Every structure is written in C-alpha cells, then in structure tokens.
Amino acid sequence: MSWFPAPNPINRRTCCNALETIIVPRTRDLGSFSVRRALPSVERQMVGPFIFFDQMGPDKFQVGAGMDVRPHPHIGLSTVTYLFEGELIHRDSLGTVLPIRPGEVNWMTAARGIAHSERTSSKLRSARSKMFGIQAWVALQAVDEDNLPGFFHYPAARIPIVAGEGKQVRIVAGTMFGVTSPVETSSPMYYADVTLDGGASIPLDPEHDERAIYTVAGHIEIAGDIFQPGNLLVLKPGDKISVRGKTDARFMLLGGEPMEGPRYIWWNFVSSRKDRIEQAKEDWRMGRFERVVGDPELMRLPDSGGSPVDYP
Secondary structure, three states, rough: OOOOOOOOEEEEEOOOOOOEEEEEEOEEEEOEEEEHHHOOOOOOEEEEEEEEEEEEEEEOOOOOOOOEEEEEEEEOOEEEEEEEEOOEEEEEEEEEEEEOOOOEEEEOOHHHEEEEEOOOOOHHHHOOEEEHHHHHHEEEEHHHHOOOOOOEEEEEHHHEEEEEEEEEEEEOOOOOOOOOOOOOOOOOOOEEEEEOOOOOEEOOOOOOOEEEEEEEEOOOOOEEEOOOOOOOOEEEEOOEEEEEOOOEEEEEEEOOOOOOOOOOEOEEEOOOOOHHHHHHHHHHHHHOOOOOOOOOOOOOOOOOOOOOOOOO
C-alpha cells in the first residue's frame, strides 16, 4: 500500500498502569475506501520494527467500485497485508500476480527497491463487495536494507493457531506460546490475530521490550479498564498482563525489539540513511525502478518540498 495523507492520530494519556499510551487513529475517506492510521504518530513513531500501521475499512463497495492503489515504490521495509474481509489482487515488479484473501499473509520485502499495486479484481467489481484489513510496514535491519527484494505468500492453512479456553491466536509472524510462524522476519518480532470469547482471557508475557495491541472488534479489558475498537494500546515494557474479552473481541498483537538505530520515513520509503531516501526519490522520478508487470499506471512522486512525514 502507498502512503496516503491521513489525519494525525490522537495520543491519549491513560490511567491504566499497564499502558504507556493510547493512540486513537482518525478516519480518512480516500474516496473508494477509508483508512485509520495508528503509526507513525507524533508521540510514537514505531513499536518494535512496526513503522506504519493502517486499518483499511471496513468498507462496502457498490457494483463497479473497488480499491485501486496504483503502482508505487518501496525501499527498506516489508509490507504485511492481512485481511479480515474481502480480496485484493497484488501485482509487483518481480512478476507476482496473486489474490490476497482473509487469513492469508502477504509479505513483500522491498529491501533495495520494489514496486507494486493493489486492486479489487474485475470479478469482485461485478457485484457488491467488502474490504476490511490491516496493512503494516515492518522496517528492515540496516544490514538487510540493500538486499534483493522478495515476495512471500503464506496460505491461511500454513499460519499456526493456538486455541482453547475461549481464545484463538493466529500467529502471523514470530513465536508465541511456544509456536512459531513460518514467516521469516528481519528482526525479532511477533504479530498475531487474536479472537476472544466474552469472559475469556489471554496472558501476555514481556517477550519483547516494545509491544502493542490494536483493537479490531468488540471490547477488551486490561487491569479493569475497558477499550473499544480502533485503538492502539502501547504496553509498558517488562510487565506481564492479561487481556480479557469484555465482549466477544478481536485484536492484533504486535511487537518486537527496538531497531538498532533511528529510521527515516518519507512517502513510501524507509531507511536508516537519509541519503538513501533521496536516492530512492530520484530513482522513482527517473523511472529506474522496475515496472509492475501487467499494471501500466504509475503513482507520481509527491512534491519533494512537502514531506508527508520525516521523523528523525
């Protein structure tokens, strides 16, 4: 997915001793679909290697309508697309053409540079359809930033599940409860899709220094406080906590170790080096990125004088 302008998230202080901060993303209507951006925010650029976190939808498309994210470039990151509802067609400059469906993991590593597009298929446009999901960007370790790009798709059946006692944890990446996902990552991290029955609970150990919960549906309870959907709850480091479903609930768990140094982000580019981002700008402007196979459109480079975001 590309960087679309979105209102800055609201950071709220919390009286819950388990939380460092609460980030409340605001909805931006992009015409064909809506986004809610939780990362980066003014107070929190990253959680572990997660440097960008957008909720897509939930949206309902009328006949003939759909999502159209034209070909655009990335460097220095992996994009992670995970759907709850709907379907997208992923195309990239490696020649990949593949649908993304709920429960599957679409992991594209840009490294030194890749271009891709994401669109609703013509088949789905022939009827009404839905879209609801998360796209995250995971920053690469500096040693991996100049590797060759790659695309990795994992069917839903390959994503391990830990279930029982009113909970289900789909381990998208990393290790939880002694179970490891097949998804390869650049740095230590975890990412999981959790559903809880009302009244059920799940313990969260302090496996990583930086952890967060993104609430998707229903209400959860942490240390007596209730949280609604659409909040990024950043946890304090080192604390073991328990999350209880106040109602039937769904949320994403994300976290990892802090990066070995600062990361810079401009438009769709992430890097440990500012000069590398300047080079990526020029490469896209001059047509030096490989083109997306089967999708001739191009997204223009934003005006370099107005950075969408440039965090030190």
